[in-house]
Amino acid sequence: MVAGRPFQDPADADTSAAQRITITLDAHRTRFDLAGRKVWGQSYNGSFVAPTIRVAPGSAVTIRLVNHLTVATNLHFHGLHVAPTGVSDDPFLCVAPGKSLTYRLAIPKDHPQGTFWYHSHAMGTTCPKPGQMVADDMDDDMSGPMSGMSGMGGTTGTGGTSASPAAFMPGDVENQISAGLSGALIVGDDRTLLPQKLRHITAHTLVFKDAQIDAGGSIVQNTGSSSIDSGAPTVRLVNGQLRPVLSMRPNETQLWRLTNAGADIFYRLQLDGYRFTVVGEDGTPVAKVRTASSLLLPPGKRYDVLVTAGPRPGGAWLRTLAYSNGPQGDSYPDTQLLRLDVHGARATRLPGVSGRVPTAAPDLAGAKIAQKRKLVLSESADGDSFYINGKQFMMSDGSAFATPAKLGTVEEWTIYNTSGEIHPFHLHTSDFQVMSVNGVPQPYTNRQDIIPVPYEQNGKPGEVVIRIAFDDFPGRYMFHCHIAAHEDNGMMSFIDVVR
Numbered sequence: 163m164v165a166g167r168p169f170q171d172p173a174d175a176d177t178s179a180a181q182r183i184t185i186t187l188d189a190h191r192t193r194f195d196l197a198g199r200k201v202w203g204q205s206y207n208g209s210f211v212a213p214t215i216r217v218a219p220g221s222a223v224t225i226r227l228v229n230h231l232t233v234a235t236n237l238h239f240h241g242l243h244v245a246p247t248g249v250s251d252d253p254f255l256c257v258a259p260g261k262s263l264t265y266r267l268a269i270p271k272d273h274p275q276g277t278f279w280y281h282s283h284a285m286g287t288t289c290p291k292p293g294q295m296v297a298d299d300m301d302d303d304m305s306g307p308m309s310g311m312s313g314m315g316g317t318t319g320t321g322g323t324s325a326s327p328a329a330f331m332p333g334d335v336e337n338q339i340s341a342g343l344s345g346a347l348i349v350g351d352d353r354t355l356l357p358q359k360l361r362h363i364t365a366h367t368l369v370f371k372d373a374q375i376d377a378g379g380s381i382v383q384n385t386g387s388s389s390i391d392s393g394a395p396t397v398r399l400v401n402g403q404l405r406p407v408l409s410m411r412p413n414e415t416q417l418w419r420l421t422n423a424g425a426d427i428f429y430r431l432q433l434d435g436y437r438f439t440v441v442g443e444d445g446t447p448v449a450k451v452r453t454a455s456s457l458l459l460p461p462g463k464r465y466d467v468l469v470t471a472g473p474r475p476g477g478a479w480l481r482t483l484a485y486s487n488g489p490q491g492d493s494y495p496d497t498q499l500l501r502l503d504v505h506g507a508r509a510t511r512l513p514g515v516s517g518r519v520p521t522a523a524p525d526l527a528g529a530k531i532a533q534k535r536k537l538v539l540s541e542s543a544d545g546d547s548f549y550i551n552g553k554q555f556m557m558s559d560g561s562a563f564a565t566p567a568k569l570g571t572v573e574e575w576t577i578y579n580t581s582g583e584i585h586p587f588h589l590h591t592s593d594f595q596v597m598s599v600n601g602v603p604q605p606y607t608n609r610q611d612i613i614p615v616p617y618e619q620n621g622k623p624g625e626v627v628i629r630i631a632f633d634d635f636p637g638r639y640m641f642h643c644h645i646a647a648h649e650d651n652g653m654m655s656f657i658d659v660v661r
């Protein structure tokens with residue numbers, strides 16, 4: 163593989179600002195170019211990093227997913243606040259091999275502007291039987307929910323015979339994201355929220371994905387004869403590039419949209435000698451701008467950061483620091499990711515940014531709590547099976563909770579982790595506010611959709627308290643660990659949200 167080429171942003175799926183956008187994503191086995199090496203994997207458009215989808219708040223987006231894989235697939239629009247019902251952001255939708263499905267997303271006018279991503283959320287390798295259609299406008303599109311159950315109680319089985327408990331069937335998310343099926347999705351342009359002088363700075367999208375490549379030149383997959391080991395050596399890539407060189411002028415300020423779009427592994431980013439100025443987290447503008455010398459990005463995490471080059475020509479490495487996510491988890495070595503090269507004519511230094519970024523969500527600290535809930539994340543000693551409240555998720559299951567959430571209310575959830583590794587908890591459809599971590603109150607800075615839940619130590623489970631405002635969109639909100647291997651093997655459930 164070839165390192166040191168000039169940095170390139172991922173290709174855009176569509177740069178049109180039109181109110182109706184149609185994008186076709188063709189999922190297929192692909193031999194792509196990965197930093198100068200030909201590698202077999204899967205892609206939506208031919209490259210390891212899927213095209214960046216750009217959408218405007220208030221727009222209607224049409225995305226046609228064509229499945230040329232040999233297994234079922236689908237799409238999840240991670241972090242988007244759009245309907246989880248209909249052919250929108252519902253991971254129970256399933257596109258069988260050889261079929262297609264047209265997703266229609268209505269992006270709310272007041273949708274936060276920031277960085278999101280999209281990826282396969284296939285909860286199995288096959289779709290359920292035909293006849294379980296959930297949408298009626300599919301033309302020749304063959305699709306159906308991956309489950310025949312509504313999740314609201316009661317079965318819809320046709321035979322009437324009570325079946326023995328179904329055997330657990332793992333999902334296929336780890337395979338499909340690892341192979342290449344993920345990319346960035348940007349809503350609006352959060353530069354417009356910055357002080358006037360910063361609204362025209364250069365913005366870059368940095369999509370972090372790693373590739374484990376086998377001796378035959380294919381990305382490692384879970385098959386009958388092989389399996390992905392997330393702790394095994396891997397090649398860390400930025401936009402599919404190996405240690406690219408990103409150029410800035412002395413004193414220049416840029417916005418970097420950092421996205422961990424990989425399946426399993428964490429990044430702990432540091433730009434040597436620099437600090438990141440965080441203006442957005444998980445696609446949401448922050449209520450209090452902060453600076454950080456390093457940022458932890460579990461799978462699925464995003465940060466929008468300002469970086470200001472030093473006053474003199476020079477260089478610095480963007481690296482992921484050595485990191486362990488727990489005694490039962492993985493350890494990753496310190497690895498260089500990207501070379502910042504500062505050269506050329508000195509730019510005018512722009513003012514710094516502080517305080518609240520406009521449109522930041524309100525603090526939920528004083529909210530009336532309608533319901534408190536508990537979730538326990540656990541795993542088997544061998545680290546192969548994963549549970550929420552003692553249960554491995556199956557598509558035919560109902561919610562982990564006996565009672566639904568009501569629209570217009572705020573809930574407080576306490577998430578415990580009784581295992582020996584961090585689990586990054588992710589909620590679909592709605593972001594949340596982190597109130598405390600291991601009992602330590604967290605000052606409010608922003609809403610987010612991923613929070614690493616610490617592992618158990620000295621017999622004391624890790625504990626995170628979050629608050630969720632169920633403002634709109636009734637339906638099924640999935641939640642799960644975003645280490646794809648854990649989600650695939652059971653650490654997932656959902657809450658029903660009702661009017």
Ligand SMILES: [Cu+2]
Binds near residue numbers: 584645648649
């Ligand atoms: Cu996990």
